[in-house]
Amino acid sequence: MKSVMHSLYSGAIIPWERSEPDSEKRHEILQKLEDEERYFMEKMSLDDCQRFQALSSLHMELSTIGEENLFSYAFTLGMVLAMDVMKEAKGIFND
Incomplete structure (x- = not known):
């Protein structure tokens, strides 16, 4: 599985493409x-x-x-990102 941080950086995951329209509109x-x-x-x-x-x-x-599915996706993405950050942090502190 590709790192979420790398996917975010490379544009494979684009969170703002899943956003709601602005509140005034x-x-x-x-x-x-x-x-x-x-x-x-x-x-x-x-x-x-x-x-x-x-x-x-x-x-x-x-x-x-649809909103429930979006929430689940966003929450899961956030948790996977946090797990990736923890893996990267271990690499920094174990060097």
Whole structure:
């Protein structure tokens, strides 16, 4: 297995490519989503409105799964990096 530190240095692992959009843009998009949902819900029948809300819940559930996977990836990457640092530190102090 290639060293995580070497992979980070060489560009094989690029953490910022997995980042979330900036918070201001995210807030703007969330506001637009709320406005559009409100617009459509006002036009729908009660049954359609309930189905639309269920659909929205499914999207949220899917998003949560993605965020959980990202957290797991980032945490694991951090721990592997820490283990690599410890290996390198042993080499420095054992010389």
